[in-house]
Amino acid sequence: MTLLLIVAAMLLSLYAQWKVSSNYRRYSEVPASSGFTGAAIAQRILDLNGIHDVTVHASPGHLVDHYDPSNRRLVLSEENYYGQSVAALGIAAHECGHAIQHAVAYAPLQWRMAAVGITTMAGNIIPVLAIGGMFLAPKVVLPFLAAAFGIVMLFQLVTLPVEFDATARAKKILASTGAVASGQEFNAMSKVLDAAALTYVAAFLSALASFLHYVLPLIMGGRSDEE
Numbered sequence: 688m689t690l691l692l693i694v695a696a697m698l699l700s701l702y703a704q705w706k707v708s709s710n711y712r713r714y715s716e717v718p719a720s721s722g723f724t725g726a727a728i729a730q731r732i733l734d735l736n737g738i739h740d741v742t743v744h745a746s747p748g749h750l751v752d753h754y755d756p757s758n759r760r761l762v763l764s765e766e767n768y769y770g771q772s773v774a775a776l777g778i779a780a781h782e783c784g785h786a787i788q789h790a791v792a793y794a795p796l797q798w799r800m801a802a803v804g805i806t807t808m809a810g811n812i813i814p815v816l817a818i819g820g821m822f823l824a825p826k827v828v829l830p831f832l833a834a835a836f837g838i839v840m841l842f843q844l845v846t847l848p849v850e851f852d853a854t855a856r857a858k859k860i861l862a863s864t865g866a867v868a869s870g871q872e873f874n875a876m877s878k879v880l881d882a883a884a885l886t887y888v889a890a891f892l893s894a895l896a897s898f899l900h901y902v903l904p905l906i907m908g909g910r911s912d913e914e
């Protein structure tokens with residue numbers, strides 16, 4: 688049953704990734720009539736929000752865009768930094784959404800930042816535990832595996848409001864600044880950001896399925912012991 692859920696989450700994840708790359712490929716060819724580049728709109732959004740301690744950088748690589756809160760760096764892929772497409776503006780504005788969340792101390796972003804260390808540890812320990820499980824009794828390894836997957840699942844859960852909020856902010860700002868024209872341009876930009884949001888939903892569902900896969904035997908095993 689849980690294995691079925693894991694497979695379903697994997698399929699959704701593959702679908703979401705395909706949707707991101709096909710929408711991005713399509714709408715990075717659609718120029719925004721405003722003429723802004725990703726870098727220019729990012730700088731403008733930061734200025735409009737009174738954020739002066741975040742720097743905007745171009746990075747080689749495909750879709751490597753992110754906001755780095757510890758160094759207050761907004762990193763855009765070269766094609767989005769220099770690009771004038773609706774996809775480039777959407778992604779640049781989305782990353783600005785994270786910078787704004789950081790500036791206004793948006794709670795889910797702070798929880799997510801606080802959880803990065805322990806989640807990285809949990810992610811590193813999972814393969815070790817899985818290999819250990821081949822030599823040790825499942826009873827010994829299972830609680831630790833369940834706990835590690837639980838941490839990853841909670842991290843993916845907190846990521847959801849962070850990502851949805853950044854996208855909501857991006858859409859609002861792009862509409863209000865006129866950087867992306869309403870109608871066709873706005874809809875195309877939305878498709879790129881909504882597909883990206885779906886990848887985070889898939890990542891959460893896949894973490895939830897793995898967590899359930901390891902925690903349910905514990906709960907059921909515990910029950911049969913009591914009986």
Ligand SMILES: [Zn+2]
Nearest residue numbers: 781785850853
């Ligand atoms: Zn994001």
